[in-house]
Amino acid sequence: MTKPLICVPGQRLCILDKIHESGQGTYERQGYIYSSLAGIVDVVDKEGVKVVEVRSTGEQTLVPTQGDIVTAQVTILTQDFCKCVIKCIGNTVLSRTYRGMLRREDVCATDKDHVQIYKSYRPGDVILARVVSFSEFSFSKGNALTINSYQ
Amino acid sequence: MAKQFKSLHPTKFYRDYLNHDIRPDGRLISKFRPVIINIGSIATADGSALVRIGKTTVICGIKAELCPPKSERPNEGFLICNVDLPPLCSSKFRPGPPSDLAQITTRFLADLILNSACIDLKDLCIVKEKLVWCLYADIICLDHDGCIIDACLLVLLTALKTVRLPGVEYDAAIDKKTINEDEQKSLSIYNTPVSTTYAMFEDKVITDPTAEEEEISSGLLTIVVKNKELCSIHKPGGSPLSEEKLYDCISETINHADLLITLINTAVAEQND
Amino acid sequence: MEGKQRSNVKFVFLKCGVVSQAKGSAYFEVDNTKLIVSVYDPREIPKKTDYSSKGELFCIFKYAPFSCPNRRAHQPDADEKQHSAIVKRALESAVCRHEFPNFQVDVYILVLENDGSALSGAITAAGIALAQAGIPMYDTITAATLAIQGTTKLLDPTLEEETLCTVATHKSDTEIDYDSHGIIVLAMLSTHEQISEFYQLGNLDLETLNESVNILMNAAKDIVPLVEKCLVDYVTKTLKSNAES
CATH class of the missing domain: 2.40.50.140 (Nucleic acid-binding proteins)
Known part of the structure; x- marks a missing residue:
């Protein structure tokens, strides 16, 4: 089990290109993917595209949005x-x-x-x-x- | 699954645990939470203390000011307590004027200090009819996890024991006050009232409830003891309690009071060293 | 006081997760200044009828009555209201407000003991508390205070130094012009190197201003590793306790 990768808000995670996509807990700016939470980085494979997500350790901040x-x-x-x-x-x-x-x-x-x-x-x-x-x-x-x- | 059950049906969740005489966090229903006391952390205040009962955290700062006394009590000083429950300590409180709970606690503490005679206001007099000390004791809750009255009383008494007042010379003829910072006088505290809170839930009495337990309970009871005797009881409404259970609670409080008083005295003694 | 320079940030103590009832909280201590911040989950904005695509931040900055040499009243005075507005402005650019539309996040700041630099400490601590609460943010936000009197520049001033630097002094006996004096509080987003809040009291000439901004930006950058360490420690601790339970 590899050691989990911890990140803080504003940390640059990787380049935004065809194989890397920003998922939950991240945002894109100027061609890079940055983290928006303090938590663990997770890379999920979805249909050949690597989705970079950040999960926070505490409770997620969820607000009810349309469709929930x-x-x-x-x-x-x-x-x-x-x-x-x-x-x-x-x-x-x-x-x-x-x-x-x-x-x-x-x-x-x-x-x-x-x-x-x-x-x-x-x-x-x-x-x-x-x-x-x-x-x-x-x-x-x-x-x-x-x-x-x-x- | 347990979390959803707890959120949707809190009373049933607690009932299942209490039927086995244990609480969800593993504590027995008659067990007290650990108490931590810290003294003298605020340098700008003349006396200060911080008390932690489990997670409930309360801080008290005492500031002393000089003022003329009331005409009907010319040789008594003032001790003004104020309890503040800011929105910082819990999501139940909103910013704005003091909430009901804050006002009730303030009133209860003020009455208790007066009735238990733990300090003598005549000690605060410098010159009769002209100059007395006015102590403002501001108690602020930093984290509200139940038993707020216990924590406030404990922190107020500990802070009073740490107050150091400078010597004051007053020349009435020219109305001149000289403050002598080198001479530090401490207040004499004649006795130490301490309290414990109980929550009633159906037919069980829970000792030292947390904020969650206080919310689902059908009534709260606070017992104040001093010198192994009953000093005051605060039971704001709530379900009725049998005489037998009440006496049990009082004797439990008296046993626990010894521990609290030893804790306060040890903390104050360490500061004096 | 004359000629004294301090351009290194003082030793700062930071801890997060101090208030158990709050979603996120932080404790900040530098020298004798102590303050505590707590952040709560987004809640519906009261008395709001129209829909907005961005969330709101609601900040309250308060001094405890015993925190200053003179006792403060319980009512919020003009100082506290102004500081609340400054903290709100500083945090607004750091928080991803589009993630909680129509809701507001509450930030409560209480200063337990004030010995100067309380405002910049509050902004830094609020940033940590928001990150710990899991509120999405664009960047870690840090702030620093600089007090200037003539050629003296002091970073993280104490209350006494702050009061001295708000006093205007003439350049010399013959000139009417005042010497540079004042206090500057600067809040910065570290990775993107953007200044989110600049608050200045007093009278400064352009040269002093330029130098001061550079000193402050470096000071704010110096605090960032401490903030990151605090958050990483918290995440590690939570992971460990989650794994054990």
Whole structure:
């Protein structure tokens, strides 16, 4: 097992060319790939291209972005939407929770007019959802699947 | 998997552990966390101390100023404590005016100092009706991991024991104060109140809870003892506690108080050497 | 004081991961100046209605009431507010703000004992805390302070030296012009050699300014190996404890 390669932010990792690509935790500038985190360098082979990534040792700084699958817990219900608290993004548990909102129209793909939020969710339910967009102070989710109801 | 479970269902997570009388970090429910005391680290303050209970870190700096006394108490000085829980110490606090917890702790400490008579305000008097010392004790929490009242009380008393006041000569006729830096007088501390905090979770009583445990608990209890006697109890609401359990907690606190007082005295003695 | 020069950076003590509750934190000590910085995860910006493609930094710089020779009040005064703005400006160019759009990262700085050079120490420590927190950054950021009075240039001044250098003195008894005097704080991104913040107090002529900037840039570069070592030590320690658990 080779000794892990540790890097600091701003450290030049390698040249940016056809075989080397910048992955997560890195950025490109003036033809070189630089690290943007303090952590371990990993070179992943993907379809003949070497993707240079940097993984931090602590928790990754993750914010919910469009398209992410998140795990959330329902807190408040009204006629038109339900507010929830996002606890996990993908497989990573968040140390700080974020707020999300699920609109009535987004609960079910079909039969949008006759959906009753109170019949689908209760406060305390844990749901799996996908982030659709950003709006005023929170962001909507769509196509939620209830995986577990737990008191 | 355990992390997701802990995040989504914290009470059930803790309940599973507590049924076996042990906490997730491996500590028994009646075990105290290690305490570290550091003295005199701040040179700009007249007395300072740093206390660490587990991960909870609190620092106290005492600054002394001269001022005229209150007319209704002409021979008493002032000791003004203030507890600050800045957003630095935990994500629960926001910048702005002091939070409820900070104000409660400040008030509790002020009452405790007054009621336990650990210092005599008359010692702070220089010239009756004209000049007294005013000690500002500012306590700042650097890391909030539970038991904040215990840490604040401990750090305040340790800092008071390290205060060195210069000698002051006052000429009333011409209102002239001369400060003699060479003469250093320390404050006399008459007794040392110490406290421990307990958290109630369902039917169990957990000693020395961390911040996580305090959050899921159904009530908190702080017991203050001095000279092997009960001095004060602070139980802000929370679930009811049986008399038997309360007496158990008080005797546990009295046992633990010996250790804390020995620790303070050793630290202060080392500084004097 | 006359003719004294100090162009070597003083011995600095840095440690990261000191506040267990914070995502990232750092402790900085040089001579008698001690300060602690903690950084928290991105959180939603309160009272924000429109969408922006860049994240925000929220900095609060505070002196503890017992940190200065005269006791400071709890309310943030003009000095602290200005220092908060300076630290924010310095860090903004170092952090990859497009990685957390519509969120803000909180940086809290507390000075426990102030014996000069607190502002540059705060910027360096904040850079370490942000890197330890895993916030993506373009580069390691370091800062240094230079105090100037006439021909005397002192790096990392103490509080006494800082106060002396903010006093204006006439060039001689006959001239009205003031001598060069002042304090400069310079923050620099090391690898890309870019200056992210330049804060100056006082009155300086161009020649003194040029020399000072060169001294400061070298001083900032000297601190970089210490910052890197601190971060590498932290990563190694975390790797070891992850492997053991």
